[in-house]
Amino acid sequence: MVLKTDVKIFLNYINGEWVESTNSEVEASISPANRDEIVGYIQKSSIEDLNKAVETASVAQKSWRKLSGAERGSYLYKVADILEARIDDIAETMTREMGKTLPEAKGETARGVAILRYYAGEGMRKVGDVIPSSDAGALMFTSRVPLGVVGVITPWNFPVAIPIWKIAPALVYGNAVVLKPAQETAVTAAKVIECFADAKLPNGIINFVTGRGTVIGQGLIDHPQVNGITFTGSDEVGKQVGLGALSRGAKYQLEMGGKNPVIVAEDADLDLAVEATISGGLRSTGQKCTATSRVIVHKDVYETFKEKLVSKVKEIKVGNPLEDGVWMGPSASESQLNTVLSYIEKGKEEGAKLLVGGNRIVDGELANGFYVEPTVFDEVKNDMTIAQEEIFGPVLALIKVDSMEEAIQVANDVKFGLSASLFTTNIQKMLDFMSDMDAGLVRINAESAGVELQAPFGGMKQSSSHSREQGQAAIEFFTAIKTMFVKGS
Numbered sequence: 349m350v351l352k353t354d355v356k357i358f359l360n361y362i363n364g365e366w367v368e369s370t371n372s373e374v375e376a377s378i379s380p381a382n383r384d385e386i387v388g389y390i391q392k393s394s395i396e397d398l399n400k401a402v403e404t405a406s407v408a409q410k411s412w413r414k415l416s417g418a419e420r421g422s423y424l425y426k427v428a429d430i431l432e433a434r435i436d437d438i439a440e441t442m443t444r445e446m447g448k449t450l451p452e453a454k455g456e457t458a459r460g461v462a463i464l465r466y467y468a469g470e471g472m473r474k475v476g477d478v479i480p481s482s483d484a485g486a487l488m489f490t491s492r493v494p495l496g497v498v499g500v501i502t503p504w505n506f507p508v509a510i511p512i513w514k515i516a517p518a519l520v521y522g523n524a525v526v527l528k529p530a531q532e533t534a535v536t537a538a539k540v541i542e543c544f545a546d547a548k549l550p551n552g553i554i555n556f557v558t559g560r561g562t563v564i565g566q567g568l569i570d571h572p573q574v575n576g577i578t579f580t581g582s583d584e585v586g587k588q589v590g591l592g593a594l595s596r597g598a599k600y601q602l603e604m605g606g607k608n609p610v611i612v613a614e615d616a617d618l619d620l621a622v623e624a625t626i627s628g629g630l631r632s633t634g635q636k637c638t639a640t641s642r643v644i645v646h647k648d649v650y651e652t653f654k655e656k657l658v659s660k661v662k663e664i665k666v667g668n669p670l671e672d673g674v675w676m677g678p679s680a681s682e683s684q685l686n687t688v689l690s691y692i693e694k695g696k697e698e699g700a701k702l703l704v705g706g707n708r709i710v711d712g713e714l715a716n717g718f719y720v721e722p723t724v725f726d727e728v729k730n731d732m733t734i735a736q737e738e739i740f741g742p743v744l745a746l747i748k749v750d751s752m753e754e755a756i757q758v759a760n761d762v763k764f765g766l767s768a769s770l771f772t773t774n775i776q777k778m779l780d781f782m783s784d785m786d787a788g789l790v791r792i793n794a795e796s797a798g799v800e801l802q803a804p805f806g807g808m809k810q811s812s813s814h815s816r817e818q819g820q821a822a823i824e825f826f827t828a829i830k831t832m833f834v835k836g837s
């Protein structure tokens with residue numbers, strides 16, 4: 349490959365040093381807004397690079413775990429300060445590399461700073477309980493201990509927040525980390541790791557290896573010295589991660605897809621519901637696992653809601669995500685664009701009625717990027733493919749129902765259970781929904797996306813491995829419990 353000389357080459361970070369991959373192969377990370385723009389070159393590493401990272405992490409973790417939680421936390425405070433000082437650069441890189449708008453990218457980077465500070469503080473909190481022993485002369489208590497080396501495999505849709513919400517708790521509880529980010533956003537991830545490197549964490553505690561999922565990701569799954577793997581991404585790969593980890597007794601945590609419903613009851617504030625459906629479904633070009641994709645509307649308000657929704661969707665400005673006033677950027681990659689377009693075709697074939705959008709945008713400069721129109725389908729039945737499978741694009745499916753009972757039954761009739769919203773002014777409906785909706789996040793009069801870093805996050809059914817990330821819940825995955833019994837002789 350002939351490299352453009354004005355484009356930076358990003359390296360792996362192993363044992364406290366920035367290093368080339370042993371095979372010296374790189375690949376280009378391109379901008380989805382303009383396929384001719386190369387955001388940076390990243391290493392296309394081999395398994396030898398990964399093995400080195402894991403070995404180094406394993407050695408370094410032995411001393412890291414001996415530091416106090418407060419000492420480990422103090423490093424995270426330093427990383428947070430450095431990331432905060434670099435918000436503008438990192439957010440711009442994210443926008444260029446994956447296509448979310450600049451305000452969204454800044455918001456995500458600021459969230460990364462807040463997550464680091466939250467987990468820095470965790471270093472000072474309790475890691476065990478005293479449990480009364482049946483022997484009056486003994487002291488029995490629990491303590492949380494680190495797993496050892498944690499492999500972190502992350503997707504491209506939140507290239508700052510997701511790596512940080514996995515790495516920060518892993519580190520503060522005493523683990524060492526090897527991060528394998530999605531290749532599509534590996535430049536942004538490298539800039540995040542630069543913040544850790546510049547905070548001067550001890551060598552080997554955080555390592556970064558870019559390369560193919562099938563090589564580096566699979567290598568993490570298989571490596572006998574990787575004690576835990578935390579993964580966010582597709583359903584298919586998540587299941588491979590879980591099966592591989594289970595087969596050699598490693599701990600694993602999976603966050604996968606969603607097919608998140610919004611229910612609009614007959615007594616809902618329709619303007620609020622329209623605004624939240626658009627924000628939850630179409631921001632970040634619909635590429636959130638918490639994005640709204642099914643809109644289940646009571647028949648009495650269906651036509652009014654539909655009219656309001658369509659008229660607002662038509663106003664959405666799609667364009668270069670770096671430009672002021674642009675509300676929605678491109679899909680993150682050509683393959684993601686093709687996936688979205690193929691689901692739109694499937695929707696039409698199966699008899700759903702296209703109300704707005706449905707096409708790739710090829711006007712002027714946008715022809716060089718991976719842009720798709722915000723799309724709304726009417727007359728969707730719950731057994732259609734677009735009502736069952738995760739699309740990960742700006743596509744909303746409207747489903748009409750006769751009652752609240754039917755709405756909840758339809759909402760639950762998918763294999764996923766990540767997030768769900770209800771719009772209503774009726775307290776009984778709220779209570780029924782909170783009780784009967786099978787989802788890890790249940791939200792009322794608020795959009796389906798929108799995760800708070802201090803609260804547990806994860807899904808039911810096939811959306812996750814039933815574990816939770818973020819907030820205090822993170823300690824469950826990143827540590828093991830030891831029960832201690834002490835008796836004087």
Ligand SMILES: NC(=O)C1=CN([C@@H]2O[C@H](COP(=O)(O)OP(=O)(O)OC[C@H]3O[C@@H](n4cnc5c(N)ncnc54)[C@H](OP(=O)(O)O)[C@@H]3O)[C@@H](O)[C@H]2O)C=CC1
Nearest residue numbers: 502503529530531560561562565566581582585604637740
């Ligand atoms: N829940 C969520 O937040 C996300 C869901 N998705 C869903 O997944 C679909 C496909 O997106 P895609 O990017 O392909 O998601 P993947 O699941 O393929 O990628 C997620 C991460 O897993 C890595 N990976 C890929 N193959 C393997 C493997 N065999 N072993 C270990 N790690 C692997 C990827 O690396 P690499 O990039 O190098 O291939 C990436 O780092 C989307 O359309 C969407 O439906 C996608 C992203 C996030």
Ligand SMILES: O=C(O)CCC(=O)C(=O)O
Nearest residue numbers: 635636637638797798799
């Ligand atoms: O909605 C959010 O903020 C988080 C979504 C998420 O975790 C994801 O899309 O992977």
